[in-house]
Amino acid sequence: MKNLLNIINIVLCVWLSFGCTDGAQKRKSGEVSFHRIHASSLFPSSSSSCVLSPRASNTKSSLHVVHRHGPCSSLNSKKTKTSPNHDDILRLDQARVNSIHSKLSKKPTARDRVSQIQSTDLEARDGNTLGLGNYIVTVGIGTPKHDLSLVFDTGSDLTWTQCQPCGRNGTCYPQEEPIFNPSSSTSYSNISCSSRFCDSLTSQGHYKNCSASNCIYGVFYGDSSFTEGFLAKEKFTLNSDVFHNVNFGCGENNQGLFYGAAGLLGLGRGTFSFPSQTAMTYNNVFSYCLPSSPDYTGHLTFGSSGGLSTSVKYTPVSKVRDSASFYGLDIVGITVAGKELEIPVTVFSTAGAIIDSGTVITRLPPKAYVALRTAFKENMENYTSTMGHSILDTCYNFTGLESVEIPKVSLSFRGGADVEVDSKGILYVFDVSEVCLAFAGNGNDDDVAIFGNVQQKTLQVVYDGAGGRVGFAPDGCM
Structure with missing residues (x-):
């Protein structure tokens, strides 16, 4: 019996060790919480095709x-x-x-309307x-x-x-x-x-x-x-x-x-x-x-006859103050490198959010952006940081690097729609020496957040006006 217990313990320890080691290897190689990408893929192709x-x-x-x-x-x-x-x-x-x-x-006065x-x-x-x-x-x-x-x-x-x-x-x-x-x-x-x-x-x-x-x-x-x-x-x-x-x-x-x-x-x-x-x-x-x-x-x-992905996750369209044109969304959380950030829901609900095909860089409430920036920097500490550029304040120098690992970023919307941003939607590239986090903070807490087009890249984004909802699915251009 004693020998049998020893054998069970050895097998159990080996199994646990394998599991832990496998997990560590995945985290290290970027398979779980990071995108491992070739640095050259960040830049436009010189091809005219x-x-x-x-x-x-x-x-x-x-x-x-x-x-x-x-x-x-x-x-x-x-x-x-x-x-x-x-x-x-x-x-x-x-x-x-x-x-x-x-x-x-701004609510226009009668004088403004006239x-x-x-x-x-x-x-x-x-x-x-x-x-x-x-x-x-x-x-x-x-x-x-x-x-x-x-x-x-x-x-x-x-x-x-x-x-x-x-x-x-x-x-x-x-x-x-x-x-x-x-x-x-x-x-x-x-x-x-x-x-x-x-x-x-x-x-x-x-x-x-x-x-x-x-x-x-x-x-x-x-x-x-x-x-x-x-x-x-x-x-x-x-x-x-x-x-x-x-x-x-x-x-x-x-x-x-x-x-x-x-x-x-x-x-x-x-x-x-x-x-x-x-x-x-x-x-x-x-x-x-x-x-x-x-x-x-x-x-x-x-229409829907073109074939909507079976993996589309929907979130209800919310009212955006007095506007009947914008598609409102309710952001409820942000995840960086597999870890949900500690951001009170009221940070998002105070301002509300919209999705907009014409805005380039996603804008977040100030407190939410600070939390995202802090988490991103912690996961990028092995890379050389540089000065910010324009509205983007978190930038890195990738000169001489063959590949880089960047933390995955996901946004969670009301109704259980968790949307992982594609690797091409996390960074904004000026040149190899200036690659920046492609998010920015709003100036005020009550400014509406905006889910911009850089972060929408490669997603199938579905607007169901009849159903009052917006949906997202990966690999939408295929």
């Missing part, structure tokens, strides 16, 4: 999502090629965030946001169909494109494709100034006016960009799906940092948004995947 998303290629209601400044983009001709540098990107991103915070915190309606000067206004708009899709507009590259934006409702003639002074910015000419389309019609759609412009924060009984719209963005023109109806074509009488803006007076795109596809929650207007066909459901790098395309898919 483009890899197309199979999902967008094989699904009729899918469009290829393209990073506007990569080899997959049609906006890279000499005519419109003016790529922003990193400082521009982060500056414009902060302008967008400031505008979102202003819209969601001023917005009556004023015709095209100054920047709070209440609408643009930023940089990294990602574009190609949509057919008019009869015959005119293919146009549009920035898609979940934080905007009104879809618009530049139209001929371009104002009295020719105020259209350069775009890649020929500017849409409504007089050459047999399906185009202006919307009457007495239409309920025209009346609803002001309730959604836009400018409204009338010209010979036709409805005039104006959208003014937080970075001094704007579009102004006729509110109209037109035929829109998405591959083989055709939609008649879609409300959109035909802009004859436009300025801004659109870098060659012909306009904007509004994917917000409001009545003017494209998902709302096509709800009879797509049931107000769409999904997208933002590619891991500009060398690849992702997809924007309308």
Whole structure:
């Protein structure tokens, strides 16, 4: 019996030792709580080739999502090629965030509303946001169909494109494709100034006016960009799906940092948004995947017939103060390297959060960001830290390193949706000597948090308007 007990003890000790050693080896190699990545994979490829998303290629209601400044983009001709540098990107991103915070915190007075309606000067206004708009899709507009590259934006409702003639002074910015000419389309019609759609412009924060009984719209963005023109109806074509009488803006007076795109596809929650207007066909459901790098395309898919992942985890859409356009989320926790951070839930609930395809860097409440930054630094102590850059304050020098291990980061949302950020969504790369944590803190506790597009890379993000929920699944571009 004694010998039998000794044998059992030896076997038990060996088994326990193996388990502990295996766990230690996994932690050391980065298989459990860390991403082990080749340093070279952090940087853009020098190749001019483009890899197309199979999902967008094989699904009729899918469009290829393209990073506007990569080899997959049609906006890279000499005519419109003016790529922003990193400082521009982060500056414009902060302008967008400031505008979102202003819209969601400021309650306009009656005087403000009258001023917005009556004023015709095209100054920047709070209440609408643009930023940089990294990602574009190609949509057919008019009869015959005119293919146009549009920035898609979940934080905007009104879809618009530049139209001929371009104002009295020719105020259209350069775009890649020929500017849409409504007089050459047999399906185009202006919307009457007495239409309920025209009346609803002001309730959604836009400018409204009338010209010979036709409805005039104006959208003014937080970075001094704007579009102004006729509110109209037109035929829109998405591959083989055709939609008649879609409300959109035909802009004859436009300025801004659109870098060659012909306009904007509004994917917000409001009545003017494209998902709302096509709800009879797509049931107000769409999904997208933002590619891991500009060398690849992702997809924007309308409806659920394109095949939603079976691993999608949903969180309910929450109300975002007085806005009907943004998709609100309830963040309940953050995990770094497998360890949940000790952040009171009230830190997140005080400000609330939204998901936004147009914001680049995720913004967190100050206390939540400090907790994330502290945990990240603790797990990166073996790497050489450097000075921060712009809004990013946690940076490292990877010069001479063949591979690096970075801690995994996950965000938890109400309803049990735990979303692990892809390795490409954790770092923002300036160059090999300056690689930064791609999160930033808000200035105030009551500023809304924003789940930005860097952190959304490679995820399938599902917007189920009918079900009032947003979902996430890994490997969404495959």
